[in-house]
Amino acid sequence: MGRQLKHARGSVTAANGSIALESLFQRPDTASANALRQPRPYSELPGPKAYPVIGGIINYLPGGRFHKKQFMDIHRECVEQYGPIYRETFVPGIEFVHISDPKDIEEVFRSDSQHPIRQAFFMLSHYNKKYNENVQGLLTSQGDDWSKIRKNVQQKMLKPKAVAAYLPEHSIVADELWNHVMALRNQEKEVDDLRPILDRYAAECVGVVCFSKRLGAFSDLSPESDAQRFIQAVSVVMDISQKEFKELPWYRLFKTASFRKLIEAQGFIREIAVKYSREALEKFSQDSAIDGEHGDLIPYLLSKTALSEREVLTIICEFIFAGVDTTSHHLSFVLYLLGTHPEIQQRVYQEIKTTLGDSKEITEREGDISGPETA
Template structure:
């Protein structure tokens, strides 16, 4: 990533204390200013700065004429708008509600708390439309957590979140996640031996690991993604290709004029076709898992799988559970793959950080030969700091949004009901006033003593925030911790090419091949 510099030696204690006091003073003054703005007479939303707006087409014309605007570089455009107009900007695009983008963590915190009871998300409307108009009525007019709001969303969310977010439930899958990561380490060693570095399509290998990992949880069985002889036309490989096509098509449809709401455009038809193909394969796998579970002998000693527990949950229908599993398979491939790829890249670029992480892994695991345990994960303090810092410097998700259900004052402006509010967390993560040495990769900042000063809890949000926080967060974190522990235990990673550049496909991705080199440590 251009502008990401090497980590410097940690500052002396007196300098850290000075930074801490300065940051605390700045944060306190921002809180006071924000509180004063919310209590004083607000300004109308029409006065919010932003790109020039025109009748009927809003800011769309200004956007497409801007040299920094491109569908696959939308994160660059938004960053330039924030730099030009400040911590709150207004955007208006036809067929969408007006939107404000905010980058003040105090305003973000107040906004999340204000909307905690009923967080209405700006959903993937094209996805929802496809599921609502499904000719076979597969979804029974209930389109799932990704696309629902209000009572229907909360009906499902309130019943599944204990199974998805409770540590005890997720840790049950640690042994199989660890086994998958160990097998993938062998795959890395084989590729290194064969090519002398990772091939240009190494990200596809990461996708295989990710689908195998999330499949072990969602479907409670192995899919065979890591078989070195897996056929290109096999179901797992087709699923991965379809997920990639879904993300690409969603960008083409959602980051455009929404005329597909009036009639099916070619991009919308392609998205619908891809969704139908993915649904067909995923549903087949879900039915196979159901059949295998039903064929098992009842046992009081056996722990229920995630799918079994959800199917037995009062208030959830089979189709509720099937839709959740489907979305886990769809959303669990790109996100963790890209997050870990960025972490590997940053570790390769900062060998002193990599060395410290390897030392922690060696200390925690020692001569342990068995699978990773929850006790091991609990001791990986620096590893968790590396993950947090990586997701701050190069996040896979740039922002999240909410729709206002009533008028609210944000940054001194009265935002009308029905407007969309986008929290641009990517920009906050690189804000020097929030993160001293913001362009550097310094995992130490996340350690308990906070050597670079306190960190605002809403200054970065890679999994969203509040009640609509990503339902798969605990699963994704456990996958990442397990993967990094095993790769650092066995290899030293290097990257000898140009800095990566990011492209936007709903999640951020590297535009350049991730041709890492992995050297065996022992």
């Protein structure tokens, strides 16, 4: 049975009750070799109480022990009560094993299958089934289908030369972020809320990668501007996707309020994706050399891979909302950690200063900054 994984801010969950987490139940440094050969059964895993028919979803409903609590607070509470490995049943048939030890997290990731079955983005998958001819993207596809899409995308997306192609434009976006933050500082030289600004920055970065286009997110945006509606739609999709585990899946039977919001948000994201994809295609004539390494991601995926046009559009839509959410969140964490560890911040600054020297631009050479010294 394949591992089913979901990485959720601070913990990794492995879904499917049939998994024998042999090396996770008892670590080699604390258990005898004989104990490792006889792992405890899955049924002995502790966790929040689950009930027949409705499972443990009741814990998230009004009156439940987890109602309105943040995931990290729930996870911390469960780790304190049940230990570093615990089981949670949301609804019958959907179970998760939560782990919190970094060594266990690494072990699960390293043992992951090349054809994973992942328990996440259920509502988005249902949306694709009903409104996208059941074409799934990287976030919602499973097993062999996921492997096929991943293989076609990673050929260029993960190569250093492909990433380096975006450095000049991303450097400009980063400079604009800096100028925007400086302009918004108050008398104490602080910004009241940085997250919305980082969302704008991430949106600009995604626009550069997906469409070779600037969205104008640092401009004074009207509520009806493409950039503002785009950022809002991304926020809606990610918020609903994170909260879907706290609700019964009534959306499979009828259009719930959450599902209606998802439909509207996804509709606008797809509208933007189609609009800007066409503009990107017009930039590259049939005689242009398309290699996926010069800001021509969409033309490359359409002409040089086995992906269909609908699959490419679905992947681009996922790049959009997942890229904005992931970039802004991770950058928030990095800035917070640097701010709370000034000695590390100084080391990072010195390394960047040494690498760049008097250069005003970051090229592929300067972009190759090693990590160990600043880790």
